[in-house]
Amino acid sequence: MKERRHAEGTPTRRRGTALENAITDAAWETLAEQGYHGFTYEAVAARAGTSKPVLYRRWPRREDLLVATLARHWNPLDLPDTGSLRQDALALLRTVNAERARLVILLRIQLADYFRETGTSFADLRGRVFPEDQTPPFATIVSRAVERGELPDAARPDRVVNLPFDLMRHDMLMTMGAVPDRTIVEIVDTVWLPLLGLMPSGTRAGH
Incomplete structure (x- = not known):
């Protein structure tokens, strides 16, 4: 998973709710731009700056990720x-x-x-x-x-x-x-x- 840095340059890792929010935000943007056809683990992971295994661990099915994304934005x-x-x-x-x-x-x-x-x-x-x-x-x-x-x-x-x-x-x-x-x-x-x-x-x- 890619690291984000504080302004002073200290590397940090997103975890828990912060990570899930970042992923579902990225998933929402992907869905809005590309529709369900482009709503893939690869596309969402790339936009969120993380890896596909991180997504699979939380949402084993693409449909699960979709529901989580809509629950956050709906x-x-x-x-x-x-x-x-x-x-x-x-x-x-x-x-x-x-x-x-x-x-x-x-x-x-x-x-x-x-x-x-x-x-x-x-x-x-x-x-x-x-x-x-x-x-x-x-x-x-x-x-x-x-x-x-x-x-x-x-x-x-x-x-x-x-x-x-x-x-x-x-x-x-x-x-x-x-x-x-x-x-x-x-x-x-x-x-x-x-x-x-x-x-x-x-x-x-x-x-």
Whole structure:
């Protein structure tokens, strides 16, 4: 493994978390530039300044390295809690738009070879990266709205609850980039809130 040096010239070796972070950072950069086809132990080791055996000891399969890389760079979002379902939804989508557009596109485009090779789906991969009991972000903000009395306590299909992110992800993939803010507002005010029985003002439809 290559050594790094302090400013004063003393050689040091990266170990433990520092080494793993350096490797998964290098793996992320490799994946972003070359896709899964170029996501090899050789390429990642060279970029990280280490050796293939170091990678194999930690991640015996390339798929294991991929999951570790995504777990490091696909962190859960901090959920807004503004006291308003509408404002929570807008804030969450704007955060996703600013921080996740590149990641969403990367996962869908650069991992096409991975999905073909393994016969798995985006949902399968997400299940490996995140704990099974983790509540989806929009389910959390809807649950908070129920607790505040903004929404009635009723069963809602997951497809309805998660619709804002699904619609924005669709636009991201169609345009290969972040979406305009007016699109975010339209998704929330014109589509989602009425579907939940609310008007953009927060009042219930028909009131």
